[in-house]
Amino acid sequence: MTWLSPILLLLVTWLAIFLQTGLMPLRELLGAPPNLVPALIVYAAFTHGLAMVTALTLTAGLWIDALSGSRLGTGVAPLFGLGFLLHTRQHLLLREQRYAQFWLGFAGGVGVPLAHAGILELGAAEPALGWFTVRQMLSLGLLNGLACPAVFLLFDRLRGVFEYQPSGPGPYTSNREMKRGRH
Numbered sequence: 001m002t003w004l005s006p007i008l009l010l011l012v013t014w015l016a017i018f019l020q021t022g023l024m025p026l027r028e029l030l031g032a033p034p035n036l037v038p039a040l041i042v043y044a045a046f047t048h049g050l051a052m053v054t055a056l057t058l059t060a061g062l063w064i065d066a067l068s069g070s071r072l073g074t075g076v077a078p079l080f081g082l083g084f085l086l087h088t089r090q091h092l093l094l095r096e097q098r099y100a101q102f103w104l105g106f107a108g109g110v111g112v113p114l115a116h117a118g119i120l121e122l123g124a125a126e127p128a129l130g131w132f133t134v135r136q137m138l139s140l141g142l143l144n145g146l147a148c149p150a151v152f153l154l155f156d157r158l159r160g161v162f163e164y165q166p167s168g169p170g171p172y173t174s175n176r177e178m179k180r181g182r183h
Helices: 004-022 024-030 037-047 050-067 076-088 098-122 131-162
Strands: none
Touching: 004 037, 004 050, 004 131, 024 131, 037 050, 037 076, 037 098, 037 131, 050 076, 076 098, 098 131
């Protein structure tokens, strides 16, 4: 594995968090900050090791908490839960299918803010929950559901451009093998 893919993933995550604070028209349309980090966590859980998923969730969670009004560290656990769950079950999920990527991104876009609100509910700060929250969760889920296949396409193309691609089977046919021994 080259170091280019994790560096690009951290850079795109930083850019997504930076744009989350600056896209005010999209923020007012959704009713919440446009958080694309769950889609990036879904991609990282399928393509990288658990160490990279952990590093990404720690940095992204702390970056998000530093720019929001919540306590520092409360956004790490929901992101790590999503990354860990998908990484440990990646052999059961359909990584290559676009509809599976959409639904995993949708579930991450809904589940991470709900888990974050649940963590905030345990502490002193109580988030405002109501019918408007349902609209926010559905819009964030739809945003992450649409962004997740785009993230897979973008990073798969970047990996195809910058990483070593194995060549074909070679000049020798695989149906001719030398049998050594008595038979």
